[in-house]
Amino acid sequence: MTPAAGAATDTPTAWVTGLGIVAPGGVGVEEYWSAMLRGESGIGPITRFDASGYPVRLAGQVPGFRTEERVPGRLAVQTDRWTHLGLAAAEAALADAGAGPEALAALSEYDMAVVTASSSGGTEFGQREIERLWSRGPRHVGAYQSIAWFYAATTGQISIRHGMRGPCGVIAAEQAGALDALAHARRVLRDGARLVVSGGTDASLCPYGLVAQLSSGRLSTREDPARAYVPFDAGACGHLPGEGGAMLIVEDARSARRRGAAHAYGEIAGHAATFDPPPGSGREPGLRRAIVNALTDARTAPQEIDVVFADAAAVPALDRAEADALARVFGPRGVPVTAPKTLTGRLYAGAALDVATALLAIRDDVIPPTAAGVTPHPDHRLDLVVGEPRPGPVRTALVAARGFGGMNAALVLRRTDPRG
Incomplete structure (x- = not known):
């Protein structure tokens, strides 16, 4: 279909100019993509905690992600793993878009925005602090608990780290929220922003997070990785959880052209x-x-x-x-x-x-x-x-x-x- 005669042609076109991926299967766009094309599964036994006493023992885990290598120490202690993954993915997406510090400096801080999706929030950080509360008392609960679990934590931390003070937000709609966040990024461009970091990550492979997911009744309890998550199959018995996700750089096409964006993955x-x-x-x-x-x-x-x-x-x-x-x-x-x-x-x-x-x-x-x-x-x-x-x-x-x-x-x- 083509635009109708007389339709406005000056509405900003939302291009995706950068990708950052931290996912089961690989950290980085090409490592992940190669694994997907090979049909290589990132599903395996849960190793982030002892899951032997839980009905679900399989999940997708991000391989080889070391927070200390990707997130500054002062920031790492304030935030949960899902935000660590989000910060790393955002950094990689900006680099992929050719939007490093020099390129960002050429934009007004109010021309840049952050819109992410959130579902589980900071469950791993929250579990650690709850355990301290139960075992040692309230004086041993860290002050950062008040922000690390918060569903807007990743949006806020990316915004602060990269000096992005345009319209920032978060959408909490579980699996659908990631798509909604990217659509909202497109709206932000239409309202005058030039560059938006958008997408989402999740990381709730801890007892607190897994039990919350079990309450849906939709998780697979099979122990064979090849048959545990089989949608559209006669043997379908629920899905497996995973951690990770992706951040995308969404730009107004005209602005991206002006700054000489190296590529556009699509609109x-x-x-x-x-x-x-x-x-x-x-x-x-x-x-x-x-x-x-x-x-x-x-x-x-x-x-x-x-x-x-x-x-x-x-x-x-x-x-x-x-x-x-x-x-x-x-x-x-x-x-x-x-x-x-x-x-x-x-x-x-x-x-x-x-x-x-x-x-x-x-x-x-x-x-x-x-x-x-x-x-x-x-x-x-x-x-x-x-x-x-x-x-x-x-x-x-x-x-x-x-x-x-x-x-x-x-x-x-x-x-x-x-x-x-």
């Missing part, structure tokens, strides 16, 4: 968010409406979508609802569908990783696979990419996400030419 072309109706209402879940509205926002027809990155809950009823939504919008087996998160676990606020993965698919014209252990259920009528990457072209991608509690989001990403 955030469309977005929509919906809520599911009350249980028992008889009305359909809201995911299909989110997808249709995102396509409308992007002025994109369903047949123009080259791949869908699925939410992939691996809960039979939710898989059925997502597969039905995709079949109704795109037709049965009408578009390739993939779920690389089967190789990392579901990252909640770190679902910005799905967006980064989709942009890399656009960059390299290839669809990364769903884990090889998944056997697609024929009743779902999905063209699921499993086991091996599939060649493109990949010009336009749709990312779908659902958050616990009935939140849905869809984001359309489109290839762009930084040369204009």
Whole structure:
């Protein structure tokens, strides 16, 4: 679809000019992306604490991440692991965008903003302080507990570290929130900002965090990593958690060109968010409406979508609802569908990783696979990419996400030419 005659042409275009990834599978864009194309799983036994007494013992963990190598010591002691991952990802994304200290100095501090997603918050830091409270008393609880757990902590710390004083915010909508945060970054650009750090990370692989996730009833308790997280499969039994995520640099295209941005991974072309109706209402879940509205926002027809990155809950009823939504919008087996998160676990606020993965698919014209252990259920009528990457072209991608509690989001990403 093309803009209607007479449509405004001066609305800022939101380009993604930088990616920073800290995820199961790898730290850094190319390390992570290579692992995804190889179908290499980052799922394994939980090692961040002794999980032997818990029903879930598998998760996706970020390999080789050492906070002391990536976060200044004075800042590390004030913040939780999810913020450590976010700070490292933001630093890498700025470097990838060619927006180092000199480039940022050329922008007004009020032209730069930070919008992130949050889900679990600082659970690991909080658990440590709660244990001190119980075992030693309130005088042994650190002052930083008051800020380290806070859902806006990562936004605040990135803003302070890089002198970004434009419109900053945080969106808490679990898995859907990462897509919503990037859409809000696009709105911030339309309101006059020039550069936004956006995305999200999560890190709740501690007893406190895991127990909170168990309360959803959606986690897999299987102990075989190859069969523990198998969405759209007859054996689907829940998902596995993961830590990590991605930060993205979102810029007004004209501003990015003026500063000589080295590349643009793609454009955030469309977005929509919906809520599911009350249980028992008889009305359909809201995911299909989110997808249709995102396509409308992007002025994109369903047949123009080259791949869908699925939410992939691996809960039979939710898989059925997502597969039905995709079949109704795109037709049965009408578009390739993939779920690389089967190789990392579901990252909640770190679902910005799905967006980064989709942009890399656009960059390299290839669809990364769903884990090889998944056997697609024929009743779902999905063209699921499993086991091996599939060649493109990949010009336009749709990312779908659902958050616990009935939140849905869809984001359309489109290839762009930084040369204009």
